[in-house]
Amino acid sequence: MKVNKISEQGMAADLLQDFLQTKKQPKSILHLDLQYFAEATMHARDAIHGAQGVAWVTIDGNRYKFAQLINLEARSEKTKTKIPIMGQVAKGNKATGLEYSGSATFHFNTSIFRKMLLHYQETGEDIYFDIQVTNEDGSSQVGRQTTILVDCNIDGGIVALLDADAEYLEDSFDFTFEKFEMPEEFTVLPEMQ
Numbered sequence: 001m002k003v004n005k006i007s008e009q010g011m012a013a014d015l016l017q018d019f020l021q022t023k024k025q026p027k028s029i030l031h032l033d034l035q036y037f038a039e040a041t042m043h044a045r046d047a048i049h050g051a052q053g054v055a056w057v058t059i060d061g062n063r064y065k066f067a068q069l070i071n072l073e074a075r076s077e078k079t080k081t082k083i084p085i086m087g088q089v090a091k092g093n094k095a096t097g098l099e100y101s102g103s104a105t106f107h108f109n110t111s112i113f114r115k116m117l118l119h120y121q122e123t124g125e126d127i128y129f130d131i132q133v134t135n136e137d138g139s140s141q142v143g144r145q146t147t148i149l150v151d152c153n154i155d156g157g158i159v160a161l162l163d164a165d166a167e168y169l170e171d172s173f174d175f176t177f178e179k180f181e182m183p184e185e186f187t188v189l190p191e192m193q
Contacts, residue, residue, distance in 0.1 A: 045141075049137045052136060052137040053136060054134050055134075056132040057129060057131050058130045059116070060129075064112060068106040068109055068110050069105075070170065071104070072103070072131070073104075074100070074133075074149050076100055077101070079099060080093045081096050100178065102131075102149065102176075102177065104131075104172060104173055104175070105171070106170070106171050106172070107171065109169075113154060113157050113171070128151040128152065129151075129152050130150055130151070131149040132148045133147050134146045135186075141187070142186040142189060143187050144186070145186045148180060148183065151178035152175050152177045153176050154175045155173065157172070157173040
């Protein structure tokens with residue numbers, strides 16, 4: 001028994017010695033540029049700054065720079081129908097149309113939108129107008145995008161407003177539109193190709 005124990009201890013010591021000797025030997029190291037294998041990502045400069053753009057509103061042939069604008073969002077939503085399919089548990093989805101809507105928030109210092117509501121109140125005639133939105137950030141390499149929202153129609157709006165606690169007054173309205181055009185579009189980033 002003692003012989004086995006001693007030989008096990010000797011074997012363990014030999015293994016430890018071999019391990020330590022291999023650690024001391026210089027190894028050849030292959031230097032790799034790991035960025036070469038990484039996927040290309042977007043540069044921060046290519047994010048579009050939210051305030052760098054302009055909007056124009058065309059009402060009855062009059063074009064106004066929407067200088068009061070704080071934010072605007074226009075959305076396109078597909079309407080879909082659930083389609084039952086034999087032999088399949090899940091139903092499919094088929095696009096059957098489009099609906100367009102948007103919202104705008106702006107400084108309370110223009111009457112042009114209230115005048116549209118007043119005109120509708122007095123005459124029953126609704127007014128449709130276009131909004132042109134251009135995004136352009138000079139530090140981005142994607143260039144500019146221009147979108148035209150055609151035949152916008154406001155859902156309603158603020159008629160009068162006071163607020164003693166407000167540092168400034170904000171106006172807003174929701175709207176629908178009939179279609180959109182995109183005469184200018186962003187260029188494709190090199191990292192996307």
